[in-house]
Amino acid sequence: MRSLRERLKSYKKDMIHHEAAPAIESLAEEFEEQTSVFPESALESVLPGCEEMTPYGPCYYRDVRFDVLTAHGHYPLARTLHLPLDVFYKVCKVKDGPHEWDEVCFFDTETTGLGSGAGTFIFLFGIGFYEEDEFVIRQYFLRSYTEERALLWSLAELLKRFRVIVSFNGKGFDWKLLETRFSMARLQVPSVIHLDLLPPSRRLWKKILGNCKLTTIEQEVLGFSRNDDIPGKKAPEIFFAYLSDGDARPLVGVFTHNVHDILTLVTLSAHIGMMVEHPLHMATHPEELFGLARWYDEWLQGKTSEACLVKIAEMDETNEYAREAMWKLSLFYKRLGQYEKAVLLWHELLDGHGMWQTAPRIELAKYYEHKMRDYQRALRFTEETIALLQEKRSLVRSLYIDHELKELFHRHNRLKNKMRKAVNDSVQQR
Structure with missing residues (x-):
């Protein structure tokens, strides 16, 4: 026709x-x-942008600009700039990198599926970066599959400006898929230092929040609620509809969702950085303090780790969090050879339940046997522990309990032998 x-x-x-x-x-x-x-x-009317000519044809992108004083939840976008990048290298387990924020960009994508194979396309790339007194988000959009190679080439050219890329689950998904697309297009993947904020977020909030999705963290932690975008899971459906009818109006919510993701990455960086820099002031939940204490312990900054645990223990002495903090503190003091402090904490933990009935008694038995040579007291704590575990085994069968009992009976026999030897030595000396 x-x-x-x-x-x-x-x-x-x-x-x-x-x-x-x-x-x-x-x-x-x-x-x-x-x-x-x-x-x-049309896309050009609904989401005005620029068409760039590349060696592989045209591609389309648009820039969204924000003043750095613009607030996203609790923080202005400029807050992240005041934090040292070393903080993020430590929490993301990266050895070293540049120290200037103009070499850092924030990265998020929208895709046609959740796989990382050749059949999954990235149809929207969002790259956020600081530029003078503005924060710029450049969004590359795949108007048709034929423009993918041109789009990837232009994206690679932009990424050459940066040495560090920040993402949320980017190592596990976005970047792997990006590598696949570059490989399919026979283009070189840019070399960058990758900082993924999902692992540190899990350490801080996994046990507090129902999940560690970016939208959950931004609402529960960062004080931002989305009202004008669409859920990420609906993005593929909207993209396919656009390819079919050319109507770009439903894409506005997808582009907005991508912008929100990148802005949240910026303020999440600020929040994590401030918690690491000022743990006693910023952390409001014991689980956050536990996560921070573990980091400082890994970084051999024992004093700060100790301060985090002490704050938890001071919150409520009858709380399970406080008991766990006291236990970790006792092991910290034991490792430093400060046994007087450790023993005091073990005695305080004796009236607890669960593991607090046995673990402190085992440590006290070790202490009185090896440090004080008080075999009688060591034997008493060993026998108490054996009785508690035997009672527990009558209710629950466990290989772990059987192993613990085997070790305790071995200690019990050793202590008996030491006590007999001590008595014999005393008689001979007379």
Whole structure:
């Protein structure tokens, strides 16, 4: 079937005939009606941007700019700039990197699926970066599959400006898929230092929040709620609809979702960085303090780790969090050889339940046997532990309990032998 434009051209040949004029006018009105509707739903009208010519053809992107004083939840975008990048290298287990924020970008994608194979495309790339007194988010959009190679080339050129990339689950998904797409397009993947904020977020909030999704963290921790975007799981459906009908209006929510993800990455960086820099002031939940204490312990900054645990223990002495903090503190003091402090904590933990009935007694038995040579007290704590575990085994069968009992009986026999030897030595000395 011929298009409307082709039909108009053929009718123009008959314009000299008076009787054809009404038909031509009718067709012209129909054409004008169609073309007047099209621009309103076109990508260039709905999401104005730029078309860039590359060695592989055209690609489309748009820039969204924010003043760095713009707030996203609890923090202005500028807050992240005041934190040393060393903090993020430590929490993300990266050895070293640049120290200037103008070499850092924030990265998020929207894809046609959750796989990382050749059949999954990235149709929206978001790259956020600081530029003078603004934060810029450049969004590359795949208008058609034929433009992918051009888009990837342009993206690679932009990424050459940066040495560090920050993402949320990017190592596990986004970057792997990006590598696949670059490989399929026979292009070189940019070399970057990757900071993924998902692992540190899990350490701090996994046990506090129902999940560690970015949208959950931003609402529960960062004080930001989304009202004008669409859930990420609906993005593929909207993209496929656009490829089918060319109507870009439903894409606005997808682009907005991508912008929110990147802005949240910026303020999440600020929040994690401030918690590491000022743990006693910023952490409000014991689980956060436990996570921070573990980091400082790994970084051999024992004093700060100790301060975090002490704060938990001071929150509520009867709380399970406080008991766990006291236990970790006791092991910390034991490791430093500060046994007086450790023993005090073990005695305080004796009236607990569960593991607090046995673990402190085992440590006290070791202490009195090996450090104080007080075999009688060591034997008493060993026998108490054996009785508690035997009672527990009568209720629950466990290989772990059987192993613990085997070790305790071995200690019990050793202590008995030491006590007999001590008595014999005493008699001989007389």
